[in-house]
Amino acid sequence: MAFKSLSQPRVRLADEVYAQILQAIQNGAITSEDRIVQEKLAEEFGISRTPVREALFRMEQEGILAVAQRGGFKIRKIGPDEITELYEARCSIEGFAARLLAQRNDKALNMRLREIIADAEDLKNETVKAYFNANLTVHRAIVEASENRFLLEFFDNLWNRGSSFTLFSTIESTDLSKSLGDHMALIDAIESGNDTFAAEKMIAHISDGHRLQVQSGRV
Amino acid sequence: MAFKSLSQPRVRLADEVYAQILQAIQNGAITSEDRIVQEKLAEEFGISRTPVREALFRMEQEGILAVAQRGGFKIRKIGPDEITELYEARCSIEGFAARLLAQRNDKALNMRLREIIADAEDLKNETVKAYFNANLTVHRAIVEASENRFLLEFFDNLWNRGSSFTLFSTIESTDLSKSLGDHMALIDAIESGNDTFAAEKMIAHISDGHRLQVQSGRV
DNA sequence: TATATGAATACTGTATACAGTATACGTAAA
DNA sequence: TTTACGTATACTGTATACAGTATTCATATA
Numbered sequence: 001m002a003f004k005s006l007s008q009p010r011v012r013l014a015d016e017v018y019a020q021i022l023q024a025i026q027n028g029a030i031t032s033e034d035r036i037v038q039e040k041l042a043e044e045f046g047i048s049r050t051p052v053r054e055a056l057f058r059m060e061q062e063g064i065l066a067v068a069q070r071g072g073f074k075i076r077k078i079g080p081d082e083i084t085e086l087y088e089a090r091c092s093i094e095g096f097a098a099r100l101l102a103q104r105n106d107k108a109l110n111m112r113l114r115e116i117i118a119d120a121e122d123l124k125n126e127t128v129k130a131y132f133n134a135n136l137t138v139h140r141a142i143v144e145a146s147e148n149r150f151l152l153e154f155f156d157n158l159w160n161r162g163s164s165f166t167l168f169s170t171i172e173s174t175d176l177s178k179s180l181g182d183h184m185a186l187i188d189a190i191e192s193g194n195d196t197f198a199a200e201k202m203i204a205h206i207s208d209g210h211r212l213q214v215q216s217g218r219v
Numbered sequence: 220m221a222f223k224s225l226s227q228p229r230v231r232l233a234d235e236v237y238a239q240i241l242q243a244i245q246n247g248a249i250t251s252e253d254r255i256v257q258e259k260l261a262e263e264f265g266i267s268r269t270p271v272r273e274a275l276f277r278m279e280q281e282g283i284l285a286v287a288q289r290g291g292f293k294i295r296k297i298g299p300d301e302i303t304e305l306y307e308a309r310c311s312i313e314g315f316a317a318r319l320l321a322q323r324n325d326k327a328l329n330m331r332l333r334e335i336i337a338d339a340e341d342l343k344n345e346t347v348k349a350y351f352n353a354n355l356t357v358h359r360a361i362v363e364a365s366e367n368r369f370l371l372e373f374f375d376n377l378w379n380r381g382s383s384f385t386l387f388s389t390i391e392s393t394d395l396s397k398s399l400g401d402h403m404a405l406i407d408a409i410e411s412g413n414d415t416f417a418a419e420k421m422i423a424h425i426s427d428g429h430r431l432q433v434q435s436g437r438v
Numbered sequence: 439t440a441t442a443t444g445a446a447t448a449c450t451g452t453a454t455a456c457a458g459t460a461t462a463c464g465t466a467a468a
Numbered sequence: 469t470t471t472a473c474g475t476a477t478a479c480t481g482t483a484t485a486c487a488g489t490a491t492t493c494a495t496a497t498a
Contacts (some may be wrong), residue, residue: 012451039479048453053480058272061280063372070461071479082368088319089369096311149301150308153282154373196415231481258449267483272450289491290449 013051017041018058022160025064025075036065037072063161076161080214086158087210094139094206095156095199097146101190102198109145110191116141117183138183142202182208234269236260237277241379244283244294246348255284256291283380295380300431305377306429312373313358313425314418318367321410321417328364329410335360336402357402361421401427 021041024030038056042049056073059065066076078086101109120137123130136159143155182205189201240260243249257275261268275292278284286294297305320328339356342349355378362374401424408420 014451016338037479049480050452050454054273058280061277084368085369088315088367089373092311092315092370096307096314100307112350132242148304148307150304150377151311154308154369154376157373158369196419200415233481256449269484273481308450365482 013047014058015053017045017047017051020045021055021059022064030075032075034079035068036072037075040072062157073143078161081180082142084210086161087206087213089154089158091203091206093151093158094143095203097143097148097151097155098186098190098202099195099199100146100148101142102193102195105191105193107191110187113145113187114184115139117158117187121183142186232266232373233273233277236264236266236270236274240274240278241283249294251294251296254287254289254291254293259291281376297380302432303429305380306425306432308373308377310422310425312370312377313362314422316362316367316370316374317405317409317421318414318418319365319367320361320412321412322370324410324412325380329406332360332364332406332409333403336406340402361405 001077004181021030021036021165030036036056038049038053041056042052045052056065060067063076071210117138120134120141123134140152140155143152146152186198186201186205190199192198240249240255249255257268257272261271261394264271274359275284279286279292282295284292287293306414320432326408336357337351339360359371359374359378365371405417405420408417411417
């Protein structure tokens, strides 16, 4: 009789702290007005400063947090220039992912992506948060399907920044039906097997999203 | 009379440790056979474990180091699949940088890039290391010129991995004259103002480098 | 000779102490 | 009332201690 393996990597408090801070940023419990101080957070968690400090450094390195005036960290805000660059970086990562998928031209995979898009856009609640998650699910599925761990790591890096939540949410929920068509058109382009065309379509899609951002005045 | 500002950010030991470890990896003082242990390194540096530990975590997060069997870290090796993905990620980043430069079509900038290429490829010593540095200088200049901080961060992330030194060195130094032409051809493509063409040229150039890697049997 | 077990050592995660720097606040003087 | 200065507090970087887990080694037994 075989037993189930009990071997597990050692769980670190720093990782749990990281996850909780990230969640607090995403659900608004920590805002861009807040100053995140090692000692204060350690007291809140009831642990020592060491794992808190390690988690905060990791988030700083990932661009989620920045050093605050008077000590501590804050959610890293980005200006219009950096927002443009963030969208450009998305074009680079996700455009190339589309290119790789078009080269592979895997029909079953493309069908699966269509299902993911349909599922993700079947929203129960048309809130900003629900829309952000749907958009993230779709775009991440495409990059994940490219099976390139670096592109996925860079994608997560871009989307995990605290400001991304508000940035990448669709501007108006009334765009939903339009957006649904847009995503399926991406799979159409991938299915064409033309890698440059697929990349261009993804780049155009993301650039459109950026244009909507600028037009909304949110930046 | 005005005085020179003395205000400087606080220097951290962890940053100095990071720089020294990275340099030791690049010049071969630390090899892929070595196991890097927090306590051992702290003793060598004559400091406590805390800054060493922070530096090692940072390198692990950047993909330079990986957790070793029996404790400690080692240089993160990558297999053939990951090498392919690393070149793909380069295509994504550097291809898009070329695209942005073609869109900008700044003649003075392009001239400056030509000078950088000529300088970088005027090698005094045709060693693997010299060649790696020349190649890095050229490719990084192009990404830096794109003025997108995310692309540059991702570029550095890819090139800073310990294995990158051997990966991205040109196979044979006799390729030098060919390589020199290749890089200038990239600027030709950028100067054409055709963004898709410039991107394709960069992608082809990097793919060629990957093909040479595979043919050399180094992977 | 091979295997099992106990002890020693290696290594790490976290807690806490200490020292230094930055900032805020209260008070006194102009 | 404003400014300057001293003190208190905030905050952080690093050192060191402690405890737990993993690995290695030596010895005993089969």
